[in-house]
Amino acid sequence: MSLVEVPVTTEQRAECHVSDVMARVGERWSVLVLSLVADRTYGFNELDRAIEGLSRRILTRTLRTLERDGLVQRSVLGVSHHGAVERVEYAATPLGRSLLPLVIALGEWAVEHETDLREAQAAYAGPPVR
Amino acid sequence: MSLVEVPVTTEQRAECHVSDVMARVGERWSVLVLSLVADRTYGFNELDRAIEGLSRRILTRTLRTLERDGLVQRSVLGVSHHGAVERVEYAATPLGRSLLPLVIALGEWAVEHETDLREAQAAYAGPPVR
DNA sequence: CCGCATCCGAATGGATACTG
């Protein structure tokens, strides 16, 4: 069973966006942010408050990345007379929603096999990994 | 829809191993290596040759991490009279196999939505992400 | 309210040479 015809060479992997998707899943906050904005729309600071331990800079970058990839949509709702943005809403796109069940399945797998993972790590006696 | 009851605070996320699993999926070569050794057993240099663009150092670390987490098993098959390891085999564990369908589903999603992703990225006009 | 700019330390990815 190879990774569903996903080619092995670097260039080919770059051609299809598989590794990009994997990278997005691996980013620390992407999945969590995506799951929140799939539920309802959020403002920027609202997300900042909702997620403990996430700094604004990282939140900005996470949202920008998700937006660039078409998983999240950013809508400017209010602009002051100076031209400053006063209200923004983030929401998951249909594309983003379609990805969510898959990463949720991953999360469920992790919860189900938590004990296995813990035991494996406890039993590991080889050389330090890093 | 929140991430299946996966708690939001940092400590709680650390408690369950969800983020560990996500991180493993996000690692550049883990999934590919796992998919190979799920098919049949491989030796170290055999994997090195099979995957273009992967250096030995990274391969070592990837394998060690997968081994530590119980997704891959390392078996020493041959040792010289000097004590040097001469033959090693890597194979996916049942735990590793059980994870594979999920990441394959992710890969399939990526292939299916490749066009969407490309178009989104091409259409993106916001500030540079990094 | 919604960010961006700057600075930093840590982790990650990679090339290459060497060893038992």
Place this chain on the structure above:
DNA sequence: CAGTATCCATTCGGATGCGG
């Protein structure tokens, strides 16, 4: 064959201050 040792570039995550 199966790694380890070095060294380096890039990226990631985070803290904090400033600005429209």
